[in-house]
Amino acid sequence: MPNTSNSFAGFELNHHELQTLSNEAEFPNSTNGKVTHTDDWSYATKELLDSLPKTWTRGLLYFLVIFVAIVLPWSMLYKVDETGTARGRLELKGDTVKREADIQGSVAVVKVRVKEGDEIKANQILVELDSKSVRDEIQQNEIKLSGQQNRFSQLEIQKNQLGIAIAAQQQQNKVQELEKQTQVAQAEQSFDTLKTAYNFQKEEKIAQLAQAQQNFDALKTTYNFQKEEKLAQVAQVRQSIESSQAAYNLAAVRLEKAQEKFQRHKLAFDGGAISKDRFAEVVQSVEESYQQRRQAQSDISQTQSRLTEQQGSYEKIIHQAESDIKQAELRLKEQQGNYQRIIRQAQSDIEQAKLRLEEQKRGYQSLVQSGKISVSKIEQQLTDLNTQIAAAKSEIEQTKNQINSLKEQLEKYLIRAPFDGTIFQLPITREGAVVQPKQLIAEIARKGTPLVFKGQILTSESESLRSGNQQKDANLKFDEYPFQDYEVVKGKLSWVSPNSKITQTAQGNLTTYDVEIELSQSCIQPKSKCIAFKSGQPATAEIIIRQRRLIDFILDPFKKLQKGDLKL
Numbered sequence: 001m002p003n004t005s006n007s008f009a010g011f012e013l014n015h016h017e018l019q020t021l022s023n024e025a026e027f028p029n030s031t032n033g034k035v036t037h038t039d040d041w042s043y044a045t046k047e048l049l050d051s052l053p054k055t056w057t058r059g060l061l062y063f064l065v066i067f068v069a070i071v072l073p074w075s076m077l078y079k080v081d082e083t084g085t086a087r088g089r090l091e092l093k094g095d096t097v098k099r100e101a102d103i104q105g106s107v108a109v110v111k112v113r114v115k116e117g118d119e120i121k122a123n124q125i126l127v128e129l130d131s132k133s134v135r136d137e138i139q140q141n142e143i144k145l146s147g148q149q150n151r152f153s154q155l156e157i158q159k160n161q162l163g164i165a166i167a168a169q170q171q172q173n174k175v176q177e178l179e180k181q182t183q184v185a186q187a188e189q190s191f192d193t194l195k196t197a198y199n200f201q202k203e204e205k206i207a208q209l210a211q212a213q214q215n216f217d218a219l220k221t222t223y224n225f226q227k228e229e230k231l232a233q234v235a236q237v238r239q240s241i242e243s244s245q246a247a248y249n250l251a252a253v254r255l256e257k258a259q260e261k262f263q264r265h266k267l268a269f270d271g272g273a274i275s276k277d278r279f280a281e282v283v284q285s286v287e288e289s290y291q292q293r294r295q296a297q298s299d300i301s302q303t304q305s306r307l308t309e310q311q312g313s314y315e316k317i318i319h320q321a322e323s324d325i326k327q328a329e330l331r332l333k334e335q336q337g338n339y340q341r342i343i344r345q346a347q348s349d350i351e352q353a354k355l356r357l358e359e360q361k362r363g364y365q366s367l368v369q370s371g372k373i374s375v376s377k378i379e380q381q382l383t384d385l386n387t388q389i390a391a392a393k394s395e396i397e398q399t400k401n402q403i404n405s406l407k408e409q410l411e412k413y414l415i416r417a418p419f420d421g422t423i424f425q426l427p428i429t430r431e432g433a434v435v436q437p438k439q440l441i442a443e444i445a446r447k448g449t450p451l452v453f454k455g456q457i458l459t460s461e462s463e464s465l466r467s468g469n470q471q472k473d474a475n476l477k478f479d480e481y482p483f484q485d486y487e488v489v490k491g492k493l494s495w496v497s498p499n500s501k502i503t504q505t506a507q508g509n510l511t512t513y514d515v516e517i518e519l520s521q522s523c524i525q526p527k528s529k530c531i532a533f534k535s536g537q538p539a540t541a542e543i544i545i546r547q548r549r550l551i552d553f554i555l556d557p558f559k560k561l562q563k564g565d566l567k568l
Contacts, residue, residue: 082544082545082546083475083542083543083544083545084457084458084461084542084543084545085457085461085540085541085542085543086453086455086456086457086515086517086540086541086543087455087456087538087540087541088453088454088455088456088515088538088539088541089453089454089455089536089537089538089539090451090452090453090454090519090533090534090535090536090537090539091451091452091453091454091535091536092422092424092445092449092450092451092452092535093449093450093451093452093516093518094445094446094449096424096425096443096444096445097418097419097421097443097444097445097446098440098442098443098444099126099415099418099440099441099442099443099444100438100439100440100441101129101415101435101436101437101438101439101441102412102437102438103129103409103412103413103435103437104409104437105437106434106435106436106437107129107130107131107413107434107435108129108130108432108433108434108435109127109128109129109130109428109430109431109432109433109434109435110128110129110130110431111127111128111431112126112127112128112426112428112429112430112431113125113126113127113128114126114127114423114426114442115423115426115429116423116424116425116426117422117423117534117535118422118423119420119421119422119447120417120420120421120422120423120444121417121420122417122418122419122420123416123417124416124417125414125415125416126415126416126417126423126426126441126442127415127428127441127442128413128414128415129413129414129415129435130413131410131413131414134406134409134410134413135410137406138403138406138407138410141399141402141403141406142403144399145396145399145400145403148392148395148396148399149396151392152389152392152393152396155385155388155389155392156389158385159382159385159386159389162378162381162382162385163382165378166375166378166379166382169371169374169375169378170371170375172371173367173368173371173372173374173375176367176371177364177367177368177371180360180363180364180367180368181364183360183363183364184357184360184361184364187353187356187357187359187360188357190353190356190357191350191353191354191356191357194346194349194350194353195350197346198343198346198347198349198350201342201343201346202339202342202343202346205335205338205339205342205343206339208335208338208339209332209335209336209339212328212331212332212334212335213332215328215331215332216325216328216329216331216332219321219324219325219328220325222321223318223321223322223324223325226317226318226321227314227317227318227321230310230313230314230317230318231314233310233314234307234310234311234314237303237306237307237310238307240299240303240306241300241303241304241307244296244299244300244302244303245296245300247292247295247296247299248293248296248297248299248300249296250292250296251289251292251293251294251295251296252293252296254289254292254293255286255289255290255292255293257289258282258285258286258288258289258290259286259289261282261285261286262282262283262285262286265278265279265282266279266282269282415441415442417444418444419444419446419447420446420447421444421445421446421447421449422444422445422447422449422535423442423443423444424442424443424444424445424535425440425442425443426441426442426443427439427440427441427442428441428442445535450518450519450522451519451522451533451534451535452494452516452517452518452519453474453476453491453516453517453519453539453541454514454515454516454517455514455515455517455539455541456501456503456512456513456514456515457512457513457515457543458510458511458512459500459511459512459513461545471492471493471494472492472493472543472544472545473490473491473492473493473543473544474490474491474492474493474517474541474542474543474544475488475489475490475491475541475542475544476488476489476490476491476517476519476539476540476541476542477489477539477540477541477542478524478537478538478539479537479538479539479540480537480538481524481526481531485526486524486526487524487525487526489519489520489521489524490519490520490521491517491518491519491520491541492517492518492520493515493516493517493543494516494517494518495515495516496513496514496515496516497513497514497515500512500513501513501514515541515543517541517543519533
């Protein structure tokens with residue numbers, strides 16, 4: 001670009017020099033106040049003056065120089081805006097929130113508290129619908145809820161009473177169980193004591209019985225031993241008697257033989273057949289035989305005395321031994337009788353103690369079972385009561401939910417603003433109007449939502465809009481504010497619909513695209529006052545589709561002619 005400017009400046013300088021030279025050549029005597037002397041010109045200038053063409057040729061040359069120096073660069077550099085026109089109106093950017101009548105059946109409008117264009121706060125009531133039927137139903141349900149809560153309280157009181165009864169019954173069961181356990185423990189202790197005493201007495205009596213049996217056996221053994229000993233002694237004495245009797249008999253025989261021999265020898269001595277000495281020997285022999293017989297008789301007497309003594313001692317000892325044995329036998333039988341009696345008594349006591357223990361255990365089990373049955377009955381009552389409480393609680397929750405649902409439904413009869421914003425559309429403006437379900441009540445835009453131009457542009461003018469950069473400049477002219485008196489509002493193309501649509505107009509069906517233009521200002525200012533834009537204001541937008549150079553308009557026919565697309 002700087003090279004183009006220098007060339008253009010060079011062309012202007014040469015043109016000025018040529019113009020000066022031409023004037024001087026045609027009017028040499030001109031009185032312009034200044035005369036130029038040719039002598040002061042340079043050699044190049046003089047050659048140029050000498051080589052200048054004729055007048056008409058020089059004029060054509062001037063035209064070509066001016067065209068090349070001025071017109072051609074200007075046509076190449078100067079651009080002309082090519083625009084497309086879109087008709088539409090101002091709308092809020094982004095989606096608005098539509099508040100519809102979320103009700104059952106037709107309802108009348110009680111009060112309308114806002115109008116279109118009003119600034120509103122979050123939760124502000126916009127429209128109030130007739131909600132008498134819902135309030136009456138809420139009141140009926142609240143009365144029903146009060147009765148259900150009273151019944152629930154009574155059931156809770158009964159539940160607490162049953163809980164106290166269960167606790168008391170369980171405490172009573174524990175006391176009775178402890179008492180029965182004590183009795184069972186005492187019965188077990190008595191049973192164990194009797195068993196221990198039984199075992200002890202049994203062992204003691206068995207020991208006494210064994211001692212008595214041992215004494216009896218010892219006495220019998222002693223008796224037998226003494227009997228045998230005494231019998232042996234008696235037999236020995238009898239044997240001694242027999243020996244003494246035999247000796248006595250032998251001595252008697254010898255004495256008889258000695259007496260016979262004495263008679264013979266006495267006769268012989270008297271006859272003098274034997275000597276005195278011989279006869280003395282015979283006499284001596286007779287005396288000795290007599291002495292032997294006397295000695296044998298004395299031995300027999302002594303032996304008989306000993307025999308009598310031994311027999312008496314034997315009888316005495318045997319009698320004493322038999323008496324001792326009888327007494328020992330009596331004591332043994334007595335011990336056996338005592339043992340049997342004590343064992344039977346102890347077994348009877350043990351059996352009775354066992355029966356008492358089993359009776360106490362059965363009583364304990366019966367008491368425990370009875371206590372469990374009592375508690376189970378109360379628990380069954382408590383279970384039934386809990387079922388009733390659960391049912392009552394469920395009914396209360398159901399009624400509360402119904403009340404909450406009705407309150408939520410009642411809240412739906414108060415159409416509130418969901419956020420800070422502006423009333424974009426308000427179809428219902430009078431009180432008493434009938435609202436149908438799902439009918440639009442109000443359309444709200446968020447606070448701070450800017451206004452944008454939304455309109456339609458013909459498809460023939462939008463081809464270059466849908467390709468390339470969409471951030472194109474636009475000029476908006478409002479119907480309410482003539483652009484001759486008010487300024488043209490600047491804007492930027494922000495959106496073009498991807499699909500076309502057919503719009504019915506008085507001229508017929510037209511195929512258009514939806515466009516959206518963002519405004520560069522929020523108000524229009526004719527003088528000192530800034531008038532804010534409002535949603536719904538109609539306007540015309542001239543969108544600068546593209547900028548073309550002037551030379552393109554000259555070259556387009558030649559290009560089309562070259563391509564064969566030129567239409568005559």
